[in-house]
Amino acid sequence: MSTYDASMLLEVRNLRVSFPVRHAGRSVRVRALDDVGFALASAETLGIVGESGSGKSTLARTLLRLNEPEHGQVRFRGLDLLSLNGTELQRARARLQMIFQDGIAALDPRQRIGATLEEPLQVLKPELSEDARRERVLTVLARVGLEPQHLQRYPHQLSGGQAQRIGIARALIVEPELIVCDEPLSSLDVSIKAQITALLLELKRELRLSLIFIAHDLPAVQLLSDRVLVLYLGRVMEIAARDALFQRPRHPYTRALLQAVPVPDPRIARQRRAPPLAGEIPSSLSPPSGCVFRTRCPHAIERCALELPVLRQLGDSQVACHRAEEL
Amino acid sequence: MSTAPLLQIRGLGVYYATAHGAVDAVNDLDLDLGAGECLGLVGESGSGKTAVLLAIMGLLSSQARLRGNIRYRGTELLGLGAPALNALRGARIAMVFQDPMSALNPYLRVIDQLSEVSRVHGGSSRRAAEQRALEMLESVQIGEPERRARQYPHQLSGGMRQRVMIAMALMAEPEIVLADEPTTALDVTVQAQILSLLQQVRARTGAALLLVTHDLGVVAQLADRVGVMRAGRLLELADCERLFASPRHAYTQTLLAALPKLELPA
Numbered sequence: 006m007s008t009y010d011a012s013m014l015l016e017v018r019n020l021r022v023s024f025p026v027r028h029a030g031r032s033v034r035v036r037a038l039d040d041v042g043f044a045l046a047s048a049e050t051l052g053i054v055g056e057s058g059s060g061k062s063t064l065a066r067t068l069l070r071l072n073e074p075e076h077g078q079v080r081f082r083g084l085d086l087l088s089l090n091g092t093e094l095q096r097a098r099a100r101l102q103m104i105f106q107d108g109i110a111a112l113d114p115r116q117r118i119g120a121t122l123e124e125p126l127q128v129l130k131p132e133l134s135e136d137a138r139r140e141r142v143l144t145v146l147a148r149v150g151l152e153p154q155h156l157q158r159y160p161h162q163l164s165g166g167q168a169q170r171i172g173i174a175r176a177l178i179v180e181p182e183l184i185v186c187d188e189p190l191s192s193l194d195v196s197i198k199a200q201i202t203a204l205l206l207e208l209k210r211e212l213r214l215s216l217i218f219i220a221h222d223l224p225a226v227q228l229l230s231d232r233v234l235v236l237y238l239g240r241v242m243e244i245a246a247r248d249a250l251f252q253r254p255r256h257p258y259t260r261a262l263l264q265a266v267p268v269p270d271p272r273i274a275r276q277r278r279a280p281p282l283a284g285e286i287p288s289s290l291s292p293p294s295g296c297v298f299r300t301r302c303p304h305a306i307e308r309c310a311l312e313l314p315v316l317r318q319l320g321d322s323q324v325a326c327h328r329a330e331e332l
Numbered sequence: 333m334s335t336a337p338l339l340q341i342r343g344l345g346v347y348y349a350t351a352h353g354a355v356d357a358v359n360d361l362d363l364d365l366g367a368g369e370c371l372g373l374v375g376e377s378g379s380g381k382t383a384v385l386l387a388i389m390g391l392l393s394s395q396a397r398l399r400g401n402i403r404y405r406g407t408e409l410l411g412l413g414a415p416a417l418n419a420l421r422g423a424r425i426a427m428v429f430q431d432p433m434s435a436l437n438p439y440l441r442v443i444d445q446l447s448e449v450s451r452v453h454g455g456s457s458r459r460a461a462e463q464r465a466l467e468m469l470e471s472v473q474i475g476e477p478e479r480r481a482r483q484y485p486h487q488l489s490g491g492m493r494q495r496v497m498i499a500m501a502l503m504a505e506p507e508i509v510l511a512d513e514p515t516t517a518l519d520v521t522v523q524a525q526i527l528s529l530l531q532q533v534r535a536r537t538g539a540a541l542l543l544v545t546h547d548l549g550v551v552a553q554l555a556d557r558v559g560v561m562r563a564g565r566l567l568e569l570a571d572c573e574r575l576f577a578s579p580r581h582a583y584t585q586t587l588l589a590a591l592p593k594l595e596l597p598a
Contacts, residue, residue, distance in 0.1 A: 056519040057490075194376040195546060199590035221520065224592035251596065265524035267549025269591050271572045274553040281524035285489050 011083055014183060014215050015045040015068075020077035022060075022067050022239075028290055035289045037063040038239045041077070042316075045183070048213040052230030052247070054223060054262065058286045060239040061219045065187045068217070069103055070094060081183070099129035102176035106188040108168030112160040118171055119156030122146070122178055129179050141178060149174045149204060166197035173204065177212075185217045190225055198225070205229060223266050227251055235259050238286060238297040245322035255324040257332065258298050296327070304328050337364035338405065338540055339388070339425075339508060345399035346383045346392065346564075354397075357383040359564040361400070365508065370534060370541040372555030372572070374548060374587070380564040381544045385510045388542075389427055390417050404508070423453040426501035430513040432493035436485040442469070442496055443481035449503035468499040471536075472529060491522035495529065502533065508540045509533075515550060527553055548591055552576060560584045 010016065020041040023034040038060045045051050053061050066072045068079060070086065079086040081097065089097055105111035112121055122142045126133055133141070143153060149170040160168060169189060176184050186205070190198045202225050208214055209229065220226050226233060233250045235243040235258060243256040254260045261282035268274045284301045287293060293300045299309040308327050316325045326332075346358040358380040365371050375381045386392045388402055388409065402409040404425065409417070429435035437445055446468060447461035456464065462481075469477035472495040485493055494514060501509050514530070515523040531554060534541055543554060551558050551572065559569045560581065568581040579585045 056521060195548070195587060196376065196590045199592065202592065222592075223520070224594045227594060228592055251594070261521060263594065263596065265520040266594050267520075267523070267527070267547065267553055269549045269552045269576065269588070269593060271552045271555075271576050274549070281528055282521045283525070285491050285522060286519075 010044065012046065013044045013080075014047045014049070014082060016078070016080040017044070017068070018042045018078045020064070020067065020074055020079070022063050022072055022074045026290070033290070036239055036292070037289060038067070038074075041236075041239070041241055043234055043241070043244055045215060045217065047182075047215055048209075049231045050209060050214075050216040050218055050229055052226035052233040053217060053219045053236060054221070054226055054233060055236035055242075056262075056286050058238070058289065059236040061236055062187055063239075064236070065103065065185045065217065065219055068185055069098070069101055095129070099125075099179045100182045102179065102181040102184045104169075104172045104176050104184060104186040104189045107192050108165055108170075108172045108189075109160050109163065111172055112168060114160050116159075117156065118158050118160070118163070121171065122156070122175055125175060125179050145174045145178045148177065148208070164197075165193055166200060169193065169197075169201050170204070173201075173208070177208070183215045183217070185219075187219045188221065189218075190220060190222055198222070202228060223263065235262070238289060238292055240297055241316055241323075241325060242298065243322055243324045243326075244316070245324075249321040253320075253322075255319055255322045255329045255332075256298075256326050257302050257304050257328075261301075296325070304332055336406065338367045338369075339363075339365040339542075340403045341384070341388075341401070342403075343400035344384065344387060344402065345397075346380070346387055347397040347399070348395055349397065356564050357396075358387065361564075361566050363559060363566065363569070365540050365542055367507065368534075368538045368540055369557070370543060370555045372551030372558040373542065373544045373561060374546060374551055374558060375561035376546055376587075378563070379561040381561050382512055383564075384561075385427065385512050385542065385544055388425065388510060389421055419453075422449055422506075423504040424506055425508045425510065426504065426506040428494075428497050428501050428509060428511040428514045430516055432490070432497040432517075433485060435497060436493060436500075438485055441482055441484055442488070446481075446496070446500050446503055449500060453504040464503065465499075468503055469496070471502070472496075472499045472533075474499070490518055491525060494518065494522075494526055498526075498529065498533065502537065502539070505537065506539055508542065511541060511543045513545050514543070516545070516547070523550075530554060548576075548587065560587065 020038055022038040023036045025032055026035050041064060055061055063072060067074050086097060123138055126138045126141060151170055190201055193201060206229055209216060218229050227247060230247050232246050234241060235256060237258050242258045254263055264279055265281055282301055287300060295311050296309040296314050299305040314325045314327045316323050319329050341361060341363040344358055344361040345356060348355045373381045387398060398410050443462055443465050446465035450456040450461035450464050466477050466481055469481055474480050474492060474495050515526050518526060545551060555572045558572050558575045560567050562583050568584050579588055
C-alpha cells in the first residue's frame with residue numbers, strides 16, 4: 006500500500022460499499038459507493054453534493070463506521086479507522102462526530118437536553134469531574150446560541166432550529182477533530198436555515214473545525230466549503246476547490262446541477278438558460294456501463310459507454326469525464 | 333362586473349378551537365386570482381399558506397371554523413354543499429399536492445386514477461377516458477406512457493409521480509390549478525424539470541396557477557404576482573419583479589436576505 010500523507014486529517018481511498026438486497030427473487034448486492042477517494046486537511050470543509058441516491062449519506066455513515074465498507078481505506082490522522090474495534094473505535098469516535106438531518110429525531114425523546122449533552126462526555130471523557138462536565142455543557146450551549154433553561158426541555162419542546170442547534174452542541178461537546186454533517190439544513194425553514202448556516206460558518210472559523218458538509222442546498226455548500234466533491238450513482242464525478250468548482254465546473258453533471266438551482270431573481274430566472282437535465286438518476290441495481298452519468302449526459306459519445314472514466318487532474322480540478330477538455 | 337377575478341377571496345379566516353382558546357391559521361385574508369395568472373404565495377412553516385389552498389378546495393378538517401368569502405366566478409365556495417363542490421373540484425379547480433406518494437391511491441394503476449377524473453367529471457366512456465389519460469401522460473413528458481400507465485405509484489420515481497399528479501390535475505381542463513409545494517420533495521435537477529413543465533402547462537392550457545411554496549427561487553421563475561404570508565396574514569402582495577427588486581415589508585426583506593444565492597460567473 007502506498008504511503009499516506011501525514012499532513013492530512015482524513016484520507017479515503019478506493020472506498021466501496023454495497024448492500025444485500027432481494028431483486029427478482031434473487032439475493033444480489035447493490036453498490037452504493039464505488040472507488041471513492043478524497044483527502045481532507047485540518048480546518049478544511051469538504052462539501053459533498055449529488056442527487057438522492059448518489060451515495061452521500063452512505064459515505065457519511067461509512068466514515069463513522071455506521072456501515073462497514075466492502076473494500077477501501079479510511080485513514081484518520083494516519084490511524085486506520087476500518088481496522089479499529091471495541092474500545093479503540095469508541096476512543097476514535099470522540100474525535101469524529103456527526104450532525105444529522107432531522108434535528109428532533111436525532112435526539113432521545115425521553116431524555117432532557119441537559120442529559121443528552123452530558124452523555125457523550127460521560128462516555129467519551131470519563132476523566133472530567135461533574136462540575137467540569139456542567140461547565141462544558143453551559144459553554145457549548147451558549148456557543149450555539151441557546152440558554153441554560155433549554156437544558157430542562159425535552160426534544161418535542163424544541164423548534165426545528167433549536168433542535169439542530171442542540172445537535173451541533175452535542176457534536177461539539179467532545180471537541181472532535183472532524184464533524185460530518187449529513188444534510189443539517191434540509192428540514193429547516195428559509196430564515197432558520199440561514200441562521201444555522203451562519204452558526205456553522207462562525208464555528209468553523211473560530212474553532213478551526215474540519216467539516217464534511219453534505220447537502221442538497223448548493224448555495225449553502227458554496228458558502229461553507231473550501232473544496233467540493235460531486236457524487237453521482239456512488240462515484241466521484243469531480244473534486245475541486247470551491248471557486249474552481251462553482252466558477253468553472255468541469256464535469257457535465259456538475260454544470261447541470263449548478264444550472265438547476267433556482268435563481269431568486271425573476272429577471273434572471275426567466276431568461277431560461279440551458280434546458281434542465283433530462284431523466285433521473287438510474288437504479289444502482291443496474292448502473293450504466295462505462296461512465297455512470299452517460300445516460301443523462303448531453304455530451305455522451307460511444308467511448309463513454311465502453312470505458313469508465315477515471316478521476317484525473319485537469320487544471321485546478323479532478324474530474325472523471327472523457328470529454329472534460331473539449332467541453 | 334365583467335372584470336371580476338376568477339377567484340376572489342375576501343376576509344378569509346381559518347380558526348381551530350383548542351383547549352387554549354382559538355388558534356387562527358389564516359386571518360382576514362384578501363386575495364384575487366385572475367384568469368391565466370400565476371400567483372405565488374410564499375411563507376415559512378405555519379404561515380397559513382397551505383390552509384388557504386385547503387379552504388378553497390373545501391378540504392380542511394371538520395374542526396376548522398371558517399369566516400369570509402371565497403368566490404369562484406361569483407359562486408360562493410364556503411358552505412357550498414358536497415354535490416356542488418364535487419362538480420367543481422377536480423373539474424374547474426384542481427390541486428397538485430406536495431407529496432405525490434401519499435396523494436395518489438396506492439391501489440390504483442396510474443391509468444385508472446387518471447381516467448377516473450374524466451369518467452366522473454366528463455361522463456366519458458372508459459375507452460375515451462383512458463385515451464385522454466394516455467395523452468395527458470404524454471403531455472407531461474412521461475417516457476413510455478403506455479407502460480407507465482399500467483404501473484402503480486410505488487413503481488414510479490418521485491419526479492414521475494409528480495408528473496402523474498400534474499397530469500391528473502389537468503385531466504378535466506381546469507381553469508385553476510392549486511399547487512402546494514409541488515417541487516419541495518424533489519432533487520434540484522428534477523425540480524428544474526417540473527418547474528419547466530409547469531411553465532409549459534400554463535402556456536398551453538391558459539390555466540391560472542396558485543402556487544404555494546417556501547422557496548422564493550421557485551416563485552421567481554413562475555409567478556406574475558407574489559403574496560408573502562406570515563402567521564396567517566398576508567403581509568405584502570406585489571408584482572413579482574417589484575417584490576424582488578424592492579421588497580416593502582420588513583419580513584419580505586428578511587426572507588430575501590436569508591436566501592443564500594449561488595455566485596456564478598455571468
